[in-house]
Amino acid sequence: MSNSVIIEGPNVAHGIDTGDHHHGHEHHEQHFITKYIFSQDHKVIGKQFLITGIVWAVIGALMSVFFRLQLGFPNETFPIMEKFLGEWAKGGKLSPEFYYALVTMHGTILVFFVLTAGLSGTFANLLIPLQIGARDMASPFMNMLSYWFFFLSSVIMFISLFVQTGPASGGWTTYPPLSALKEASLGSGVGMDLWLISMALFVVSSLLGGLNYISTILNMRTKGMTMTRMPLTIWALLFTAVLGVLSFPVLLSGFVLLIFDRNMGTSFYLSEIFIGGKALPHVGGSPILYQHLFWFLGHPEVYIIMLPGMGMASEVLSNHSRKPIFGYMAMIISLIGITLLAFLVWAHHMFVTGMSPFLGSVFVLLTLLIAVPSAVKVFNWLTTIWRGNIRFTVPMMFALGFVSLFISGGLTGIFLGNSALDIHLHDTYFVIAHFHIVMGVSAFFGMFAGIYHWFPKMFGRFMNNTLGYIHFFLTFAGAYLIFWPMHYEGIAGMPRRYYDYSAWESFKHFDNLNAFISIAAIMVFFAQLIFVVNFFASIFRGRKVMVKNPWGSPTLEWTTEINPGHGNWEGDIPEVHRWPYDYKDDGNGNDFIPQTVPLRPGEEAH
Amino acid sequence: MSGFLTIVLIGLVFVIIYQIAKASEYSTVLRGEEKINRRVNRSMALLFLLFFVAGMIGIVICHNALSDKMLPVSASDHGVRYDSMLFTTLVVTGIVFVITQTLLFWFAFRYQSTEKRTSFFFPHNNKLELVWTTVPAIAMACLVAIGLRNWVRETSAPPKDSMVVEVVGKQFNWLIRYPGKDGVLGKRDFRKIDDANNILGLDWSDKDNMDDVIAQNGELHLVVNKPVSLIIGSRDVIHDVGLAHFRMKMDAVPGIVTTMWFTPTITSAKMKEITGNKDFVYEISCDQMCGKGHYSMRGTVIVETQEEYDAWMAKQQSYYALNNAPATPAAPAADSSAAPVQKTDSAKVLTMK
Numbered sequence: 020m021s022n023s024v025i026i027e028g029p030n031v032a033h034g035i036d037t038g039d040h041h042h043g044h045e046h047h048e049q050h051f052i053t054k055y056i057f058s059q060d061h062k063v064i065g066k067q068f069l070i071t072g073i074v075w076a077v078i079g080a081l082m083s084v085f086f087r088l089q090l091g092f093p094n095e096t097f098p099i100m101e102k103f104l105g106e107w108a109k110g111g112k113l114s115p116e117f118y119y120a121l122v123t124m125h126g127t128i129l130v131f132f133v134l135t136a137g138l139s140g141t142f143a144n145l146l147i148p149l150q151i152g153a154r155d156m157a158s159p160f161m162n163m164l165s166y167w168f169f170f171l172s173s174v175i176m177f178i179s180l181f182v183q184t185g186p187a188s189g190g191w192t193t194y195p196p197l198s199a200l201k202e203a204s205l206g207s208g209v210g211m212d213l214w215l216i217s218m219a220l221f222v223v224s225s226l227l228g229g230l231n232y233i234s235t236i237l238n239m240r241t242k243g244m245t246m247t248r249m250p251l252t253i254w255a256l257l258f259t260a261v262l263g264v265l266s267f268p269v270l271l272s273g274f275v276l277l278i279f280d281r282n283m284g285t286s287f288y289l290s291e292i293f294i295g296g297k298a299l300p301h302v303g304g305s306p307i308l309y310q311h312l313f314w315f316l317g318h319p320e321v322y323i324i325m326l327p328g329m330g331m332a333s334e335v336l337s338n339h340s341r342k343p344i345f346g347y348m349a350m351i352i353s354l355i356g357i358t359l360l361a362f363l364v365w366a367h368h369m370f371v372t373g374m375s376p377f378l379g380s381v382f383v384l385l386t387l388l389i390a391v392p393s394a395v396k397v398f399n400w401l402t403t404i405w406r407g408n409i410r411f412t413v414p415m416m417f418a419l420g421f422v423s424l425f426i427s428g429g430l431t432g433i434f435l436g437n438s439a440l441d442i443h444l445h446d447t448y449f450v451i452a453h454f455h456i457v458m459g460v461s462a463f464f465g466m467f468a469g470i471y472h473w474f475p476k477m478f479g480r481f482m483n484n485t486l487g488y489i490h491f492f493l494t495f496a497g498a499y500l501i502f503w504p505m506h507y508e509g510i511a512g513m514p515r516r517y518y519d520y521s522a523w524e525s526f527k528h529f530d531n532l533n534a535f536i537s538i539a540a541i542m543v544f545f546a547q548l549i550f551v552v553n554f555f556a557s558i559f560r561g562r563k564v565m566v567k568n569p570w571g572s573p574t575l576e577w578t579t580e581i582n583p584g585h586g587n588w589e590g591d592i593p594e595v596h597r598w599p600y601d602y603k604d605d606g607n608g609n610d611f612i613p614q615t616v617p618l619r620p621g622e623e624a625h
Numbered sequence: 626m627s628g629f630l631t632i633v634l635i636g637l638v639f640v641i642i643y644q645i646a647k648a649s650e651y652s653t654v655l656r657g658e659e660k661i662n663r664r665v666n667r668s669m670a671l672l673f674l675l676f677f678v679a680g681m682i683g684i685v686i687c688h689n690a691l692s693d694k695m696l697p698v699s700a701s702d703h704g705v706r707y708d709s710m711l712f713t714t715l716v717v718t719g720i721v722f723v724i725t726q727t728l729l730f731w732f733a734f735r736y737q738s739t740e741k742r743t744s745f746f747f748p749h750n751n752k753l754e755l756v757w758t759t760v761p762a763i764a765m766a767c768l769v770a771i772g773l774r775n776w777v778r779e780t781s782a783p784p785k786d787s788m789v790v791e792v793v794g795k796q797f798n799w800l801i802r803y804p805g806k807d808g809v810l811g812k813r814d815f816r817k818i819d820d821a822n823n824i825l826g827l828d829w830s831d832k833d834n835m836d837d838v839i840a841q842n843g844e845l846h847l848v849v850n851k852p853v854s855l856i857i858g859s860r861d862v863i864h865d866v867g868l869a870h871f872r873m874k875m876d877a878v879p880g881i882v883t884t885m886w887f888t889p890t891i892t893s894a895k896m897k898e899i900t901g902n903k904d905f906v907y908e909i910s911c912d913q914m915c916g917k918g919h920y921s922m923r924g925t926v927i928v929e930t931q932e933e934y935d936a937w938m939a940k941q942q943s944y945y946a947l948n949n950a951p952a953t954p955a956a957p958a959a960d961s962s963a964a965p966v967q968k969t970d971s972a973k974v975l976t977m978k
């Protein structure tokens with residue numbers, strides 16, 4: 020498997036720097052601040068996104084533990100909650116206001132801060148230059164700004180958790196009028212303003228990042244790296260960025276109008292409202308307008324979360340099966356199909372909002388069309404592992420789990436995308452189950468596959484395998500235990516976002532099931548802590564990577580030094596001669612041929 | 626302090642776990658990495674397959690445990706078609722689910738790495754890819770066709786003879802307005818709302834309002850086998866009229882009138898028999914997040930025979946009579962929002978009918 024010599028430690032590599040590179044990338048010792056904090060190195064920025072994402076993920080997951088305690092055991096008190104939440108959980112009993120705040124923040128944090136910034140922020144930054152053969156992003160400075168805008172947005176969101184009236188609590192979709200009127204809910208006070216400011220900054224961060232990713236991929240590929248020789252991770256990250264760049268501005272416009280409605284007396288979303296004992300002067304606005312603007316991002320957002328996972332799963336499945344990805348072109352075409360359709364299906368979130376039923380039927384058709392490229396991807400993944408030579412490494416298991424969860428969660432989308440079925444399932448636990456499996460857990464599995472697979476590239480060390488396997492099985496089993504039974508609750512009509520079901524004749528008999536789900540959720544939370552410990556401990560104590568290409572992968576990132584410096588390659592950037600999935604005998608006993616190896620005489624390019 | 630100690634303790638436990646796991650890794654290296662890796666690979670492949678078997682058994686257990694907790698037979702005619710469509714979709718997706726998951730786990734186990742195995746170089750096959758693009762496309766087309774047929778039916782105009790009832794959401798309960806003898810709901814205007822004596826802002830200059838009945842306890846009385854058209858509105862934020870037993874749902878949006886219609890087919894009394902639950906009641910759940918009391922925004926539906934309905938209705942007093950409101954229009958709202966009312970007098974055309 021090894022195809023290169025061992026170079027140890029981060030500093031040795033600098034020692035062999037002869038200084039005769041034609042590029043002026045510096046190797047002199049950088050100050051700690053420019054190297055690790057205000058860094059313009061894409062690899063460091065990627066790690067910054069990842070670590071910030073992990074911190075947010077722990078916070079977001081902890082919130083779910085708190086509200087699951089309430090849902091599973093509505094009659095118990097948990098004094099430990101008072102320690103964390105203070106007044107909001109007096110005597111260990113969560114207040115309804117804060118329950119809704121927790122639900123809202125859990126959604127916001129996981130969707131935006133973890134699975135958008137933490138996922139594509141990490142891997143677009145890490146992988147794009149390394150896999151296309153570039154020394155850095157098109158604009159390293161903009162890239163740095165992208166992280167720091169995200170950081171600022173994070174700080175503001177974090178502060179909003181501590182304001183007196185609590186953070187935003189109108190659901191992560193923050194529909195007006197609930198989110199627009201301070202009288203409607205405690206969380207629609209200062210907390211909501213901070214939420215909007217934070218999200219606006221988040222959009223800025225996302226755009227700075229996205230534009231950079233696109234221009235880097237289009238302009239900075241190394242010699243020989245044609246578009247059809249790019250690994251599928253890069254294709255996926257390209258379309259992720261395109262989706263973000265085209266849809267986030269629409270979300271921002273929706274937020275700006277909401278800020279106007281909240282603070283400047285406009286009536287974009289407000290009409291004929293009587294609240295807090297008086298009729299408001301607003302007439303003529305439409306709350307549905309906000310929903311259109313929100314979901315015009317909101318739906319592409321689902322694919323912003325899914326596509327990186329799809330790309331990384333493709334890469335990992337192929338690599339650890341020692342077999343080319345099946346249907347490389349079909350994979351790209353299906354990515355294009357998903358990207359185009361992602362913009363044309365947003366209103367399937369709004370079938371029962373009073374939108375025109377005719378419009379609804381158009382969106383049914385377009386929505387179910389997405390099942391076709393998704394099915395193609397699944398069948399291609401299955402064929403990729405068929406007759407492979409599968410190494411059950413930790414990243415491979417997460418990639419296999421990704422496919423399993425993507426199938427389970429994707430199929431339930433066929434129910435919800437069909438308006439005639441959605442009319443009953445809308446806003447029930449069926450929806451919770453569907454999107455948690457497909458864009459929650461499945462996307463996380465793609466991310467975990469990526470982290471375990473590229474950790475050696477990020478830190479020059481391996482993560483611990485034993486803990487990785489434990490983490491995998493607990494999470495995989497736990498995810499199904501939590502979300503599978505929720506489908507039943509949803510078909511039984513149990514509404515989402517309820518604080519307590521015990522007063523409902525139709526739903527109260529699910530109390531034991533809710534307790535079961537809560538226990539499973541808490542178990543999964545602790546399983547994630549195993550990952551967190553493994554991650555941070557392995558940065559310092561993990562087994563050192565001894566060869567440049569530990570996974571035997573043909574792609575370019577593994578041709579760099581074990582701990583590449585800023586600029587990635589010591590000498591010239593390697594030239595690419597073949598596609599990234601040449602898993603065949605190279606004649607020297609290796610079962611793959613790196614992209615940098617020229618075609619042999621008589622060998623046909625893929 | 627004890628909380629801090631707990632956290633430290635948990636942290637310590639994790640550090641110990643990490644150290645043990647690390648030690649096991651070193652022992653792997655000592656005992657010959659190649660051999661151990663093969664063994665790990667075998668056991669993980671087996672575990673992965675066992676996971677699948679356990680999962681499939683789990684699905685059956687889950688189904689058995691929960692199938693008697695599901696909703697009873699649908700209480701509306703839309704719902705009957707709904708259930709059959711849900712079943713069709715379940716069968717189609719169920720088949721795909723079982724096939725793809727089985728292949729996934731079986732391939733993974735069957736083609737686990739061994740010393741002798743080499744992978745099969747199989748980069749693409751146009752015929753295969755064409756097949757699995759076309760087949761899902763056809764399956765989807767069928768599901769869309771069934772769906773749209775039902776959707777058009779559900780969202781079509783209600784039959785002429787259907788009874789009309791207005792359902793209005795407010796934080797955090799439902800107000801139900803019946804049109805009274807004339808069968809017409811009078812005009813209302815949000816500026817005329819007064820929690821004391823004009824809870825829906827009925828316009829008293831509109832004679833159609835005089836006999837309208839408002840049920841403030843959120844009780845929606847319907848006649849069995851008689852189509853009902855719900856006129857849905859909201860006083861403050863977005864709510865949603867969720868009728869799980871009738872398989873219907875529609876948002877209540879301030880400033881916009883939404884509607885839905887269906888025909889209830891089973892009376893409440895009959896449903897008590899069917900479910901064997903003497904406390905059974907059709908419930909209206911709010912299905913759109915509307916604030917801190919969202920979870921308690923409960924209404925009920927009482928489906929009864931025409932005679933029972935008439936007897937109940939005969940006992941109701943019109944909202945006008947109940948409040949004996951002054952005959953001068955707009956007087957109730959004048960104190961709280963006088964300015965906007967005067968300024969936008971012409972905007973009263975916005976009132977809902």
